[in-house]
Amino acid sequence: MNQTVLITGATGAIGSATARSLARQGCQLILLARNQEKLEEVKGQIRQExxxxxxxxxxxxxxxxHAVKNAALNIQKDHPELHAVxxxxxxxxxxxxxxxDGLETMFTVNHLAPFMLTKVLFETIQQTRGSRILTVTAPSTTQINFQDPMGEQRFNALNAFGATKMANLLFAFKLGRAGLTSHALHPGLVRSELLRExxxxxxxxxFLASGSPEKVAQAFSEVTLQPKYAQSNGQFWHLTKPIQAPAYAxxxxxxxxxxxxxxxxINTLEARRR
Ligand SMILES: NC(=O)c1ccc[n+]([C@@H]2O[C@H](COP(=O)([O-])OP(=O)(O)OC[C@H]3O[C@@H](n4cnc5c(N)ncnc54)[C@H](OP(=O)(O)O)[C@@H]3O)[C@@H](O)[C@H]2O)c1
Structure with a gap:
């Protein structure tokens, strides 16, 4: 198979299950996460299987x-091809x-970081035959408050999180218009640590309404590897079933x-670092 696949949040429920599934199917994996110990554990599980x-x-x-940018530059240097992100x-x-940097955390981790990663890796992805970007999100209907995107004036945690999931949808569809093959993916409710706070x-x-990540991993592997998902663009999938994204997205x-x-x-932050 020999496809190179980058997965972020690879220590989480969905990320680690998807990584294991893709490894079983012969993919070369680049796994990103913030916790070294957990990453080693996931790597160990993959190697065992x-x-x-x-x-x-x-x-x-x-x-x-800036760390996301450096990681992306390293990946760009070491990997001339990226079949899926x-x-x-x-x-x-x-x-x-x-x-x-003084930015609201959820908006940074959930939206600006994937934006930065993609910005640096754009050409590598574009030049890889059959490549695709898959953004894991949810059918959020929360609109972005463009006047106060970082919640400086008013902040509600669930609302702010919902806005980041809307940002994922907007980003996924914009990428599809910007010259990459890009889809948004909804896993459904899955048991994970995401809502620990x-x-x-x-x-x-x-928790009661959630399913196991293995079913999601199987579906996400299909969307990552099957050629038919590189032949369509800018769609929203619940597992492997196409669904309608909200009109706002x-x-x-x-x-x-x-x-x-x-x-x-991003440009302002980079200018500040120069
Ligand atoms: N679970 C659901 O029901 C559900 C429903 C709809 C959509 N989703 C989406 O599915 C995706 C995966 O979520 P999940 O349910 O698998 O949650 P999860 O188990 O909490 O996984 C989230 C992953 O993101 C990583 N992460 C968090 N903050 C980070 C940071 N500052 N830097 C780098 N990595 C960071 C986590 O690392 P740590 O392991 O170190 O925390 C973990 O690897 C998310 O995009 C979520 O919005 C989930």
């Missing part, structure tokens, strides 16, 4: 955008916290506005 698997791990905190990392914070009631309700004006704003933030 698939001893010949080629697995590279990179420790990157997505709250640190799975933007899967995400975090839920119960209160408003800031990164070392949410109130206990929400945690119990979602499909509106090119919203996609463009978020794109321009993200670029502005």
């Amino acid at each position: 698939t001893p010949a698997a080629e697995v590279k791990t990179l420790v990157v905190d997505f709250a640190e955008l 799975i933007h899967n990392a995400a975090i839920f914070k119960s209160s408003r916290t800031l990164t070392s 949410a109130n206990p009631f929400l945690q119990i309700v979602t 499909r509106d090119p004006r919203n996609q463009d506005e978020l794109w321009d704003l993200s670029l502005k933030w």
Whole structure:
């Protein structure tokens, strides 16, 4: 098979199950996550199941955008081809916290970090035959407050998280218009650590309604590897079933506005570091 696949949030429930599934199918993996120990554990599980698997791990905190950029530059140097990038990392914070750059954490980890990663790797992905970008999100209907995207004036944790999942949809569809093959993926409810900071009631309700990550991993592997998903573009899939994204996410004006704003933030941060 010999496909190179980059997965972010590879230590999480969905990310690690998808990594194991893709390794079984012969992919060369680049796994990104913030915790070295957990990454080693995932790598160990993969090697146990698939001893010949080629697995590279990179420790990157997505709250640190300069670190994301450096990781992307290293990947670009070492990998002339990237057949798929799975933007899967995400975090839920119960209160408003800031990164070392002074940006709201959820918006940075869930949206700006994949934006930065893709910006650096754009040409590598574009030049790889049959490549695709897959952004893991949810059917969020929360609109982006473009006047206050970092929640400086008003902050509600669930709303802010929902806005990042909308940002994932807008980003995925914009990429499809910008010259890459790009899809948004909805896993359905899955047992994971994602809502560890949410109130206990929400945690119990979602836990009871959630399924195992293995089924998701199988579906995501199919979308990652089957040629038919490189022949279509800009779609939203619940596992392997096409679903309709909210009208707001499909509106090119919203996609463009978020794109321009993200670029502005990233350029401003880079200018500050020079
Ligand atoms: N679970 C669901 O029901 C559900 C439903 C719809 C959509 N989704 C989406 O599915 C994706 C995967 O979520 P999951 O449920 O598998 O959650 P999870 O188990 O919490 O996995 C999230 C991953 O993101 C990583 N991450 C968090 N903050 C990070 C940071 N600052 N830097 C780098 N990596 C960071 C986590 O690392 P650590 O292991 O170190 O925390 C973990 O590897 C997310 O995009 C989520 O929005 C999930």
